[in-house]
Every structure is written in C-alpha cells, then in structure tokens.
Amino acid sequence: MYRYDEFDHAFVSARVEQFRDQVQRRLSGELAEDAFKPLRLMNGVYLQLHAYMLRVAIPYGTLSSRQMRMLAHIARKYDRGYGHFTTRQNIQYNWPRLSDTPDILKDLASVEMHALQTSGNCIRNVTADHFAGAAADEVADPRPYAEILRQWSSVHPEFSFLPRKFKIAVTGAERDRAAIQVHDIGLHLKKDDNGKLGFAVYVGGGQGRTPMIAKKIRDFLPEEDLLSYTTAIMRVYNLHGRRDNKYKARIKILVHETGAEELARQVEVEFASLKDTELKLPDADIQAIASYFAPPALPNRAEGWGNLARWKKADDGFAQWVHQNVQPHKHPDYGMVTISLKPIGGIPGDATDSQMDVVADIAEEYAFDEIRVSHEQNLILPHVALADLEPVYRALVAAGLATANAGLITDIIACPGLDYCALANARSIPVAQEISNRFGSFERQAEIGELKIKISGCINACGHHHVGHIGLLGVEKKGAELYQITLGGSGDENTSIGEIIGRGFEPEKVTDAVETIVDTYLGLRRDKSETFLEAYRRVGPQPFKDALYGGGAQEAA
Amino acid sequence: MVSKVLTANRLADGISVWLDASGNWVESLQEAFIARHAEAVAALEATGKAAFADNKVVDVNVVDVEEVDGILRPLRMRERIRAEGPSIAYAPGYHGLAGPKNFAA
Numbered sequence: 001m002y003r004y005d006e007f008d009h010a011f012v013s014a015r016v017e018q019f020r021d022q023v024q025r026r027l028s029g030e031l032a033e034d035a036f037k038p039l040r041l042m043n044g045v046y047l048q049l050h051a052y053m054l055r056v057a058i059p060y061g062t063l064s065s066r067q068m069r070m071l072a073h074i075a076r077k078y079d080r081g082y083g084h085f086t087t088r089q090n091i092q093y094n095w096p097r098l099s100d101t102p103d104i105l106k107d108l109a110s111v112e113m114h115a116l117q118t119s120g121n122c123i124r125n126v127t128a129d130h131f132a133g134a135a136a137d138e139v140a141d142p143r144p145y146a147e148i149l150r151q152w153s154s155v156h157p158e159f160s161f162l163p164r165k166f167k168i169a170v171t172g173a174e175r176d177r178a179a180i181q182v183h184d185i186g187l188h189l190k191k192d193d194n195g196k197l198g199f200a201v202y203v204g205g206g207q208g209r210t211p212m213i214a215k216k217i218r219d220f221l222p223e224e225d226l227l228s229y230t231t232a233i234m235r236v237y238n239l240h241g242r243r244d245n246k247y248k249a250r251i252k253i254l255v256h257e258t259g260a261e262e263l264a265r266q267v268e269v270e271f272a273s274l275k276d277t278e279l280k281l282p283d284a285d286i287q288a289i290a291s292y293f294a295p296p297a298l299p300n301r302a303e304g305w306g307n308l309a310r311w312k313k314a315d316d317g318f319a320q321w322v323h324q325n326v327q328p329h330k331h332p333d334y335g336m337v338t339i340s341l342k343p344i345g346g347i348p349g350d351a352t353d354s355q356m357d358v359v360a361d362i363a364e365e366y367a368f369d370e371i372r373v374s375h376e377q378n379l380i381l382p383h384v385a386l387a388d389l390e391p392v393y394r395a396l397v398a399a400g401l402a403t404a405n406a407g408l409i410t411d412i413i414a415c416p417g418l419d420y421c422a423l424a425n426a427r428s429i430p431v432a433q434e435i436s437n438r439f440g441s442f443e444r445q446a447e448i449g450e451l452k453i454k455i456s457g458c459i460n461a462c463g464h465h466h467v468g469h470i471g472l473l474g475v476e477k478k479g480a481e482l483y484q485i486t487l488g489g490s491g492d493e494n495t496s497i498g499e500i501i502g503r504g505f506e507p508e509k510v511t512d513a514v515e516t517i518v519d520t521y522l523g524l525r526r527d528k529s530e531t532f533l534e535a536y537r538r539v540g541p542q543p544f545k546d547a548l549y550g551g552g553a554q555e556a557a
Numbered sequence: 558m559v560s561k562v563l564t565a566n567r568l569a570d571g572i573s574v575w576l577d578a579s580g581n582w583v584e585s586l587q588e589a590f591i592a593r594h595a596e597a598v599a600a601l602e603a604t605g606k607a608a609f610a611d612n613k614v615v616d617v618n619v620v621d622v623e624e625v626d627g628i629l630r631p632l633r634m635r636e637r638i639r640a641e642g643p644s645i646a647y648a649p650g651y652h653g654l655a656g657p658k659n660f661a662a
Contacts, residue, residue: 027569029612047616049639052571082647094647097570347647418635419643422616427638429645479633 001062001370002147002292004112011154012109015116019043020102027099042122044115045101048422054093054101055118056108060128060146060170061089061373061380065360068371070111072356078104083356085341085349087413087464088167089127089373090118094420116154121162123153123234127169129177130374133295134382136330140197142172142189144290145226148281152227159234163241164249166234167206179375179491181205181214182467184251185233190220198222203233203263204255207461211497212252215260217267223286225271228279232270236263296368296383301333304386311390318393320442321404326389333386337367338406339379339396344440345433348414349377358399366392376452377413378406408445409453409518410436413464417457417474418481424457426474426481427507431455434511439518448518451532454489467491469533470517471498472510483510487517487544488536501541502549513548520547559621562589562629563601564639565614573639574614576604582614586629586640591622 004012022039025031031039040046046053056071063071071091075083078100079093086092096104108114117124126146133141149168153159159166171178172189180186186202199221205214221229237251240258255263312319326335339359341349351359359379363371366388372380384392396402405411412435415421417428432455439445454468458475465471471486482504489498505513518532520543525535536544563576564586574582575589583589592598598619605617621632631637638644 026612032612033609033615047566047571049635050571050573050642051566080647099569347645350647418638419645419647424635427644429643433645476634481634 001064002059002289008112009109012112012114012116015043015114016102016105016109019105023098023102038120040098040101041119042116043101043105044118045096045098046119046422048094048416048420049418050420051095052098052101053420054096054104054115055086056091056093056113056115057118057125058090058113058373059150060126060132060143061130061375062132062143063371063373064111065364065369065371067111067113068356068360068363070107070113072353072360074104074107075353075356082350082352084347084416085351085373085377085379087375087377087415087462088118088125089130089375090125091373092416094416119165120160121164121166122160123149123156123162123166123168126150126153127167127178127183127375129171129173130372130376130380131177131327131336131382132172132372133293134329134334134336135173135177136328137173137175138330139190140172141290141293141295142170142178142187143293144286145187145189145199145223146170147289147292148226148286149230152230159238162234162238163243164246164251166237166251168230174493176491176493176495177374179464179467179495181493181495182207182211182464182491183214185230186214187226192220196222199226201229201233203267204252204260205495206250206252207464207466208250209247209459209461210250210253211461211466212256213495213497214252215255215263217260217264224281224283225275226281228274228277229267229271231274231279232267235270236266240266296370298331298334298368298383298385301385301387304333304389308386308389317397317402317404318390320446321393321402322389324404324408324446325406326384329383331383335384335386335389337381337384337389337392338374339381339401340403340405340411341378341401342405342411342436343400343403344405344410345437347429348412348432351379355399355401358395358401362392362395376411378411404442405445407450407452409439409448409451410445411452412436413452413454413468415456415458415463417455417463421457421462423460424474425459425476426457426483428455428457428463428472428474431472431474431483431507431510435514438511438515447528448522449528449531451518452490453514464491465489466497467495468498469536470514472514475504477504481507483507483513485510485513485517485548487541488533490533496537499541502545516547517544520544558594559632560623561592561598561601561619562586562622562631563592563605563617563619564589564636565605565608565617568612568615571615575640576601576608580604582608586622586631589622589629591624591629592619 188200201218202214367381414428414432418424456463486498
C-alpha cells in the first residue's frame, strides 16, 4: 500500500500543528466560532447532537494492521471505546473532546493518516472497490488511480472552495462494487481493444434530496489523461455550478440543467487546453504509484481445498460463513473475507476498540497485513488462504465478528441518524436493529437471498436509501418519526433509484411493512434464483403496494 | 405558553448542557431553569447570546419542554435524544433509553 514520502510527512505534520494552534486560539477565545467552524471542518471535526464528531479519512478504504491498531487506540484513549465505519469507507468517532483533537490528529499522522477533506466543499475521500487488487473479475487495481487523485486533490488551491462537496469513486471491474454511478465522478477502469488501460467516465450522479444517476460522458479516457480530464470537469463545475442555492449546488444539478451532451462538450473544450500540459501523467509516475499496490506474493496453498471441505462438513456455522462471507480471489487457493459489522440486532458499522485490535491481529497473521473498509460498512480481508479460513473464522467468532450475512437482508446500511446526527429527522439504527432481529435466522436470510436494505435518517441520504433494494427514509411528521419506503433501488452496474411505494410507516410498523414486502417477493418469485431486485424489475411496484395498502394503493406521504 | 429551557454544547468537549437557575451550564436537563413567561424567555435568550460571545458554549438554542410528573420532557424527539443520549446500547455498559428515564418513545 501507499507509504508517505518526506513531503507527505511534513505536510500532514504541519497541518496538525496548524490545527493545534487554531484549537488553542479557539479555546482561549481569541478565535470566534464563526471563524473557527470552517477551520475545524477542514480537519474533519463536526459538532453533532451530543458532542463533537471526528471523521478520519481512510483513502480508498485501505488500511494496514498498524493503522487499524491506531484507530483502536484512539477509540480507547480519546473516545468511548468504539468507532463507526461509514459509507465513504471512513471511520467516525462520536465523542472526542475538541481539546483532544490535535493530539488525535498527531497520533493519526504517526501512522500516515489524517482527517483532511472529510468535510467541506472540496474533493472528499476517493473511494474504490473494496475487493481491489484481489477480485477475480478485475481488469486492474483501481487504487493507484485513486491515490493519484488523492494526491492531486489534497489541498488543491483551485478546488478547495467548490460550490459543494465533491465525491469520486473508482472501480476496476465490470461488476460495480463502488457505486460509481451515484458519485459526482465515477471512473470505471477498463481496457480498450488494444489492451490499453483507461476509464469510462461518469459524471453527475448522487443521492441526497435530488437523486440522479450519473451520465457517461466518455467511453474511454486513456489513463495518462486522468488528471487533465478530471481537472477539466472540475473547472466546468467550479465555473458554472450554482452557488446561489445549497440544494442545487452539486454537479448533478449542473449536468441535469445543462444536459450531459453540452456539459461533455464544455469539458472537452477545457480538456483540449489541458491535455498536453504538466497534468499529463507520465507512465513512470503511474508505475511508481502502482508499485505501492503490488499484490503480496501469494504462495500456492492447495492443501486448503481439502481442509476446507473437511471443515465445512464438520461445522455448519463455518460452512454458512464461508458460503456467505468468502468470495473468490484471483488466486484459486485464496479467498476474500468479509468481516460483517452487522451482528444480528447490532449497530451497522460499529466496532469496539478490542474488535479493531482483533482484526489487526488476524490481518497481520493471516492476511498479509491488509484490511479494507467497504462502503457497505463492513471490513474486508482481501487475501486469505483457504487453508487459513478456519483459524480466521475461530478468531472472528471469539470477537463477535463472524456473522454470516454478507449481502443478505440483515447486512443493512444505516446512517447514524437521530441518535447522533445534528441533521437527522429520524432514527436509523433502532430500525436497522429491529429488522435485523426479525430476520436474524440464517436459514430465513438464506431463503430470501440477496437483498440490500439501506436506511437514512434524513434526505441527505448518507445511508444510501435511494439505491437500496428496499430503502427506508426517516422523516419527521407532526413531531414524530415516519419511514418512507422505496423499492427497486440499486447501486451496482445497473444502477437504479428506488421508487416511493406509498405513504410512510410509523416506527412500530415499519418492520412489519418490510416483512410484508419480503413475503410478497417470496410469493411471486419465479424460483429461488430470481433475486428480490430481479423480481421487482419484472413485476413492478403494484403487487407490493397491494400487499402493503390493500387493493387501492395510496399516495406517497 | 410552552415552557422553555436554554441548551447548548460546551465549547471544549462539545457535551450537551442546559442552563440552570444559578446561571451554570449543567449536563442534566432535569436541573435546567424553566422559563414560563415571555420575560424569562427573553432573559434566557440574552444569557445564551452572552455565553456564546464569551466562548463558553456553541450551538445555543431555546427549546420547548413540558413537565410530566415533575420530569422535564422536550417536545421534539431531537431534544429528547440530546438530553438522554443515544437511544441505543452503543457501547458496553450503556443501555440507551431503556432505563427509568425513558421518554424517547
């Protein structure tokens, strides 16, 4: 993985000391809140309902054991013993003291981490496929390009005060596991007919109050043009993006109002003037960055096949976990392990300090010291020999981390909601917990098959409800919580925005409503191989409306 | 009129606090000074502005409450959760709003 050079170390350390000075001046009263607020946000410090919140960047979701141990240390020393992994592959701490934040950032810097650009109207943490570098279906590892974009966008003087925040995602496989079509820029790494690497470029996707699917404005952009073309997009956006209305300031609105064809034309004009400048990526630079992401040397471990069959036969729990949470690796003797942070009835994305330490230990011993955070709020061990799966499983079971539910109905994305967030209108976590408990048995989940539930506590959609197969949006109506249900959303290569199914449900009725939807699906699917999403796309919303509201389906709340 | 209390977050650690009758910022809503008429509300607002300007607290707000059997209960769920903490057992030893002070539901 990428290692800081001298410039990076000096830059991050200087920013820590700069922020320490700013915090001291704030606490002494020398700096007023209005002046300080944008400074703390630039360093990832928010004020939430109960306390400050610190959001730490995990570039493209990749971590070493040493870094994970530091995240555990911070949870233990400065917070309340846990952290929350987010849909941007980051981690949030819910209880840090402002006065401690400079020390936290210093500790992070000691393991080459920071909290820069995790807030504000700048280019945020670049996300990537969490199986990058390991997936069997990958054309190439997208992370070197994510790292190039990270370096280019860090404190970029031209793009630090954009009309609104800006999110970029990169994937290296046809199967989109990074939800690129709901990003401001989505990059699909691919090869042309000559085997040359480049990108399909999508622009103007996003969720929030106006969900939009990104438009493809380039079918193939050669890799050396990545920065010049991205700069061209940013310039068009920075110039024409709306600054008069916060709710219309994202690039998706510009794309929508301008039209993708015209926007692409404007980008091409800018690109023509940038194409042969210093922004053109020399092959040597790409190779230099790519070398940081060289896969570990994976020795053949063919004995794993026999062991695995034997272990599965002897232990149903292990067999279920392997079936659900282990995906094929590009090396046949290895697998990619999803560590579910969705225990039945638990808080999606939360991990305690000791769980983080356990994951770090396992990664060090069995997984080449590499950990990923997925945008689905789970952790990933990308390289585990089949021959080591049993001891990995045992260690995870002991830490409460072996729930066999990756991709199933209890693998729920949920934002912090009104339990923590100052923007939320309704709670998300208790809803997720109740649904998780209702569908907790493995047999029932397996019978239902792939089904992604995503829950947001407000229209900002941090819980990605628009792309949930079943999406739940919490709203406040007459002082009480109400949950609007959308169906048919998806954040993969066939992205779709879910449709509102009808009037909302009170908290005590929403789990029953979800169960009605699931039962309706089970009753109408052609056979077990037809997933919920496939069935919904085939039959449309009416059977679900009828089941939820009776014959005369009602209007949306 | 609806009773009101003054709330904010403490500058140094961000913890939710309420103004008590002695002019101190305390961590329990139940100890808050209750304004029951317009003059008292105006005094709360003035105190809040001064405390913000004095860099003691941030995010200062006057919020509506009701008294039920001697217990103060904010009218908005947002404020109830601010007063009682997350409604979920988020960390070992914490039981959310399941205890005797449960008023979020």
